[in-house]
Amino acid sequence: MMDVLYFAWVRERIGLPRERVESQATTVAELIEELRGREERYEVAFSDLSALRVAVDQELTDFDAPLNGAREVAFFPPMTGG
Amino acid sequence: MRVLVQEAPFDLAEETARFAKGEGGSGAIVTFTGVVRDNDAGTLSAMEIEHYPGMTEKALREIAQQAVARFDLQDALVIHRHGRLVPGEQIMMVATAARHRRSAFEAAEFLMDYLKSRAPFWKREITAEGEAWVAAKDDDEAALERW
Known part of the structure; x- marks a missing residue:
């Protein structure tokens, strides 16, 4: 089990800020495939990966990053701080 | 080094004075303040800033630590606000x-x-x-390449 978090328009498209997910995925990309297969709102949110960023256990990483034992995975658009 | 993520406003003069008192070895103190700017049409009523509690503090601390190491700083300060802000309000400041x-x-x-x-x-x-969500600019990503 892991916590999957969504921010900004990703949160709006999926309709929730976080959820507990039971997953067999070993990489971020596999997790995204599982989520996309769930419902259309996930398919829509993950349709263009170039518009998304991911953090595993609060560290920015790539979509091919391994998940081994990750507790928290977050998806969000490119950041706009400052 | 100090990193603060907060909803409340900060007092720029007070933060700058406190920072400037810190270290005797510094010959130079630079501060930058980010302010909510109205749009060109003058129709911005508010800016809402969402963040990722936990990761935000960690990311800012790592960035500040990198700056301290790379530029041999005596000290660094980062304050960044979140929540709803109106034009003219201070969003964030850094001091080095x-x-x-x-x-x-x-x-x-x-x-x-x-x-x-x-x-x-x-x-x-x-x-x-x-x-509308503010889109990230290609320029912002490109700006990292010079470091």
Whole structure:
């Protein structure tokens, strides 16, 4: 089990800020495939990966990053701080 | 080094004075303040800033630590607000203290470039016409390449 978090328009498209997910995925990309297969709102949110960023256990990483034992995975658009 | 993520306003004069008192070895202190700017049409009623509690603090601390190491700073300060802000309000500030001014200026720019696209904040503009997420600029990503 892991916590999957969504921010900004990703949160709006999926309709929730976080959820507990039971997953067999070993990489971020596999997790995204599982989520996309769930419902259309996930398919829509993950349709263009170039518009998304991911953090595993609060560290920015790539979509091919391994998940081994990750507790928290977050998806969000490119950041706009400052 | 101090990193603060908060909803409340901060007192720029007080923070700058406190920072400037810190270290005797610094010959140069640079501060930068980010302010909510109205849009060109003058219709911005508010800016909402969402962030990722936990990761935000961690990311800002890592960026500040990098700046301290790379520019041999005596000290660094980052304050970034979240929540709903109106035009004219201060969003964030950075301050750097170094032995010489070039390092202090460069470190402040480094901090700004990194926290713009590597700290988990997202801005949403509320205008008379509606609401929209602010898109990241290619320029912001390109700005990291010079470091």
